[in-house]
Amino acid sequence: MESPISRTVLITGVTGFTGKHLETELSENGFQVFGTTYSKPLQENHFECNILDLDQLAKVIAKTSPDYVIHLAAISFVATKDIPKIYATNVQGTLNLMEALLGANKPIKKVLVASSAAVYGNIGTVLSEDMCPKPVNHYGNSKLAMENMVANYFDKLNIIIARPFNYTGIGQEDHFLIPKIIKHYKEKKDVIELGNLDTYREYNDVRFLVSCYRKLLLIDDKSDTVNIASGSTFSINDILTIMTDLSSHKIQVKVNSQFVRKNEVKELKGSSNKLIQLIGSVNDSTNSLPNTLEEMYLS
Numbered sequence: 001m002e003s004p005i006s007r008t009v010l011i012t013g014v015t016g017f018t019g020k021h022l023e024t025e026l027s028e029n030g031f032q033v034f035g036t037t038y039s040k041p042l043q044e045n046h047f048e049c050n051i052l053d054l055d056q057l058a059k060v061i062a063k064t065s066p067d068y069v070i071h072l073a074a075i076s077f078v079a080t081k082d083i084p085k086i087y088a089t090n091v092q093g094t095l096n097l098m099e100a101l102l103g104a105n106k107p108i109k110k111v112l113v114a115s116s117a118a119v120y121g122n123i124g125t126v127l128s129e130d131m132c133p134k135p136v137n138h139y140g141n142s143k144l145a146m147e148n149m150v151a152n153y154f155d156k157l158n159i160i161i162a163r164p165f166n167y168t169g170i171g172q173e174d175h176f177l178i179p180k181i182i183k184h185y186k187e188k189k190d191v192i193e194l195g196n197l198d199t200y201r202e203y204n205d206v207r208f209l210v211s212c213y214r215k216l217l218l219i220d221d222k223s224d225t226v227n228i229a230s231g232s233t234f235s236i237n238d239i240l241t242i243m244t245d246l247s248s249h250k251i252q253v254k255v256n257s258q259f260v261r262k263n264e265v266k267e268l269k270g271s272s273n274k275l276i277q278l279i280g281s282v283n284d285s286t287n288s289l290p291n292t293l294e295e296m297y298l299s
Helices: 017-027 054-064 083-102 138-153 177-186 206-217 236-247 273-279 289-298
Strands: 007-012 031-037 046-048 068-071 110-114 159-164 191-194 224-228 252-255 267-270
Touching (some): 083 138, 110 206, 138 159, 224 273
Parallel strands (some): 007 068, 110 159
C-alpha cells in the first residue's frame, strides 16, 4: 500500500455533501487536495468546472496534475424530475472525465468513480458485486449505464467503481430523508409527511464512506467494482423511534402518496465481504446510526 505523502488528488464535485467530508479526510491523511465545483469556487484549491465541458475538465487536470482522481460530481437525488439532466451528468459527464484523464500529462495512479447501490434495484437478499444489476429508476439506470461505459476504460486507467449504500451525516441537504426527519424533530413539529415506512436501508455515516474511499485509493488491486456497505439496515420506523428517544418529542406520521415511489426498493443491504478483502476491517467507531443521528440532531 502506497504512502499518500506528497500525493495529489482531484475530487470532482468537491463542494457537495460527500466532497466536503472527503476533502477533510484526505487532507488530514497527508494528501494535497484539489477539487472541481459547478459554482464559483470559494477556495484557492477549487476550480470552477462543468463536467459536461471536456475542455474545462482537461484544463483543470493539466493545472492540478493529480496522482489520484475521485469522481463525485453527479445528480445524486433519486427523485430528480429533470430526467435528461440525470443521464447527461452521470453518463456523459463521466465519459468526458475518462477522456480527459487519458490525455493527462502524467499517468493517473487510480481513479475512484462513485456509482450507487441503486444499480441493484429490487433484487432483495444481501447484495454482492457479482449479482446482475436490475435498476428500477432513472437514477439507478444512469449509474449502471455509467458503470458499463467506465468498464471500457479498465485497460487504460486503473479504476475502482464504488457502489455506496445509503449514507448520511452532518451537512446533508434537507431534501434527503434523514436530514428532513431530524429537521422536524429539531423544530418540534407535530406532523411529518413521509413515504413508505417499511423500507429498509443501510444508513452509514459519511465518515465511514470517505475513509473507505481513501483506503481504496491506496490498494494495489487493479480495476474493480466494490460495495461500500456495512450490512446493517434500518427501517424508517426504526429511525423515528431513535429520534423520539433522543429528542423526547413524538411526531405524528402521515404517509403522503406523492412520496411513495412506484418502483420502491424494499431493502438495500450490501455484502461487505469484498470491501473487507480489499481494505481490511470495516468496523468503524463512527459508523453507528444512533450516534450519527445524535450528532446531526445536536449540530
